[in-house]
Amino acid sequence: MARAAARDAPAPPPELVERARAVTERLLRKYRRPRVALEFSSPLELLVATILSAQCTDERVNQVTRTLFRRYRSARAYAEADPAELEALIRPTGYYRQKARTLIACCRALVERFGGKVPDRLEDLTSLPGVGRKTANLVLGSAFGRQAIAVDTHVLRVANRLGLAASRNPDRVEEALMALVPRRRWTAFTLAAILHGRETCTARNPRCGECVLHDLCPWPEKTRHAGAPAREGGTRRRKGAARAPR
Numbered sequence: 001m002a003r004a005a006a007r008d009a010p011a012p013p014p015e016l017v018e019r020a021r022a023v024t025e026r027l028l029r030k031y032r033r034p035r036v037a038l039e040f041s042s043p044l045e046l047l048v049a050t051i052l053s054a055q056c057t058d059e060r061v062n063q064v065t066r067t068l069f070r071r072y073r074s075a076r077a078y079a080e081a082d083p084a085e086l087e088a089l090i091r092p093t094g095y096y097r098q099k100a101r102t103l104i105a106c107c108r109a110l111v112e113r114f115g116g117k118v119p120d121r122l123e124d125l126t127s128l129p130g131v132g133r134k135t136a137n138l139v140l141g142s143a144f145g146r147q148a149i150a151v152d153t154h155v156l157r158v159a160n161r162l163g164l165a166a167s168r169n170p171d172r173v174e175e176a177l178m179a180l181v182p183r184r185r186w187t188a189f190t191l192a193a194i195l196h197g198r199e200t201c202t203a204r205n206p207r208c209g210e211c212v213l214h215d216l217c218p219w220p221e222k223t224r225h226a227g228a229p230a231r232e233g234g235t236r237r238r239k240g241a242a243r244a245p246r
């Protein structure tokens, strides 16, 4: 839907395209080879890890998948899993009953419709139970090496503050970014924007004073946060303390 709508949308103003290009290049100077923080060695593993990452930190997902990926090595293995056993393994990621149901349903669809292989087309991926555009684009970009914009909570926030999008709807933000960010940078931009959103442009108390995008950012509140101390959740963040969940 976003791709079709993007084709019909009017071209964005050249100055906005130029600013988006500058934002992209500067983010990629800071994060030279941005990578997804989830550990995986196949499209199936990234798909499973991304489903588990809903409402959970990547660190915790990685702890769980180190065991999970040894126990379940194929889509068929998940499709035929004993729900109680799967739930027990993924329990630390939260919402484990729902996630187990999603994993089993998703992998049954993979077995029944795609021969057990994760498809490499957006339309096919989003036809799987529990797989939305964000997950599909993350898999396309990081497991298949395609150019794809994945809009998670960080990308959504960063894009809006930077004036590259003006919507709370992830599909609209994806569409806006696709029109602005150079296509060959879509995946790298996504991964760098996620890191920027986690480390600097945080939801609360963003570190605008130390942001490499400060002069490119039109966010009216950036001045208020220009000298803000590094705080999360109203308390000073200790060196080495855990980051906020996604």
Ligand code: SF4
Binding pocket: 161, 162, 200, 201, 202, 206, 207, 208, 209, 211, 212, 213, 214, 217, 218, 219, 222, 225
């Ligand atoms: S200046 Fe502040 S609001 Fe703008 S991108 Fe940087 S951290 Fe985010």
